[in-house]
Amino acid sequence: EVHLLESGGGLAQPGGSLRLSCAASGFTFSSYAMSWARQAPGKGLEWVSTITASTGGTYYADSVKGRFTVSRDNSKNTLYLQMSSLRAEDTAVYFCASRGRFYFDNWGQGTLVTVAS
Amino acid sequence: QTVVTQEPSFSVSPGGAVTLTCGLSSGSVSTGYYPSWYQQTPGQAPRTLIYNTNTRSSGVPDRFSGSILGNKAALTITGTQTDDESDYYCALFLGNGISIFGGGTKLTVL
Numbered sequence: 001e002v003h004l005l006e007s008g009g010g011l012a013q014p015g016g017s018l019r020l021s022c023a024a025s026g027f028t029f030s031s032y033a034m035s036w037a038r039q040a041p042g043k044g045l046e047w048v049s050t051i052t053a054s055t056g057g058t059y060y061a062d063s064v065k066g067r068f069t070v071s072r073d074n075s076k077n078t079l080y081l082q083m084s085s086l087r088a089e090d091t092a093v094y095f096c097a098s099r100g101r102f103y104f105d106n107w108g109q110g111t112l113v114t115v116a117s
Numbered sequence: 118q119t120v121v122t123q124e125p126s127f128s129v130s131p132g133g134a135v136t137l138t139c140g141l142s143s144g145s146v147s148t149g150y151y152p153s154w155y156q157q158t159p160g161q162a163p164r165t166l167i168y169n170t171n172t173r174s175s176g177v178p179d180r181f182s183g184s185i186l187g188n189k190a191a192l193t194i195t196g197t198q199t200d201d202e203s204d205y206y207c208a209l210f211l212g213n214g215i216s217i218f219g220g221g222t223k224l225t226v227l
Contacts, residue, residue, distance in 0.1 A: 035216070037163075044221040045155070045163065045206050050214050059214030095162060102151035102210040103168035110162055 009111030022079040022096030030074035033099035038092035121219035139207030145188035152190035
């Protein structure tokens, strides 16, 4: 059974940094692209970033480009999201998801990030 | 800027059928956008229902079906159950690794 477990959320100050992790199990992690999506309180889903399986190519939404960095450690079956220059509008539940070729496949339960002073 | 449009809300009676749509602010949705659909209840993670326009994800009942209707992607639910009361999101793949979600449709079953 596929299992994705996010961690690392919490309270951060505006301009601060936070690193999220997503521990994967139940599938061959190194063979799959992975994504981060987020959901602000009371709002809809927003795609944040994707990292490919093999080449490690990365893609970002315009809203986070230049501030967030996605990476993966296939030896640890773990996906990361390094978030810096955080803004109030980055406050959201962050979900990791495994990727089918053009879609989000399995989802984690999410971790809450709150950006406030 | 590309915007994916969905009906903000929809109501359906138990046992009835409903079709939710997913459009583009400019242009038509085609299979080349590989539309996918997700179900989410409050406080829970999304659940993948449909991908590549009309392929049901594992374990999804055949009451859920996807298609292209006119210039939009569509999710049709037949024999709607009270458990289907959820938020439904579509997503489109724009190429170059970029995906975009619609604003979601809140489905009420009553």
